[in-house]
Amino acid sequence: MTSTAAASAGSASVLDLAPVVPVVVVEDVADAVPLARALVAGGLPAIEVTLRTPAALDAIRAIAAEVPDAVVGAGTVISPANVADSVAAGARFLVSPGWTDLLLDAMKESGVPFLPGVSTTSEVVALLERGVHEMKFFPAEAAGGTAYLKSLAGPLPQARFCPTGGVSPANAPGYLALKNVGCVGGSWMLPADAIAAKDWGRVEALAREASALR
Numbered sequence: 001m002t003s004t005a006a007a008s009a010g011s012a013s014v015l016d017l018a019p020v021v022p023v024v025v026v027e028d029v030a031d032a033v034p035l036a037r038a039l040v041a042g043g044l045p046a047i048e049v050t051l052r053t054p055a056a057l058d059a060i061r062a063i064a065a066e067v068p069d070a071v072v073g074a075g076t077v078i079s080p081a082n083v084a085d086s087v088a089a090g091a092r093f094l095v096s097p098g099w100t101d102l103l104l105d106a107m108k109e110s111g112v113p114f115l116p117g118v119s120t121t122s123e124v125v126a127l128l129e130r131g132v133h134e135m136k137f138f139p140a141e142a143a144g145g146t147a148y149l150k151s152l153a154g155p156l157p158q159a160r161f162c163p164t165g166g167v168s169p170a171n172a173p174g175y176l177a178l179k180n181v182g183c184v185g186g187s188w189m190l191p192a193d194a195i196a197a198k199d200w201g202r203v204e205a206l207a208r209e210a211s212a213l214r
């Protein structure tokens with residue numbers, strides 16, 4: 001792992017782990033370790049494994065055990081049970097597409113850094129009210145993109161974001177240039193055909209390009 005990512009993994013900030021956080025959907029647990037190694041080799045050590053597939057928790061467990069240079073987290077965390085399962089599997093951060101009081105309480109109690117998802121101003125204000133200043137902006141492009149986040153920076157400068165959803169190599173630099181953006185999330189470095197072909201060299205090359213975006 002880069003020593004920066006290793007050092008920050010225990011801190012309260014997910015946004016400062018890496019400029020780009022790959023969002024991974026693992027269908028076959030056998031892909032988890034080679035995929036994570038390719039991302040780390042390409043310079044993307046913070047990896048969000050979404051809880052969208054039955055293989056997800058085993059994938060988190062395998063990456064946590066076998067890829068020490070990765071900082072593996074769980075995505076699509078939408079319930080207290082998801083929080084507990086993710087932390088038990090070794091997730092070092094948690095990301096949700098949206099949040100409720102129940103989910104936020106569980107995330108706060110988990111002991112690991114977390115990013116609750118928001119897409120409206122009121123959700124941002126509600127999180128600030130709960131003492132949470134770092135959040136995922138989802139679905140970033142559909143919810144207003146860079147123009148929306150720029151507009152929030154005036155009235156709500158205390159909020160910092162990880163925009164995710166429709167982020168690409170073309171629009172990522174625009175997000176990363178905003179003062180209220182710490183990192184971006186995205187799946188573009190993990191094309192479905194590359195994963196199906198187990199083409200880890202291609203994943204590594206795409207990760208390397210992504211890690212150079214900032």
Ligand SMILES: O=C(O)C(=O)C[C@H](O)[C@H](O)COP(=O)(O)O
Pocket residue numbers: 023050052075076077095096097138164165166167185186187188
């Ligand atoms: O699964 C979740 O918890 C999500 O919130 C969705 C993901 O963050 C996006 O699906 C990634 O978006 P793309 O980069 O456009 O593929």
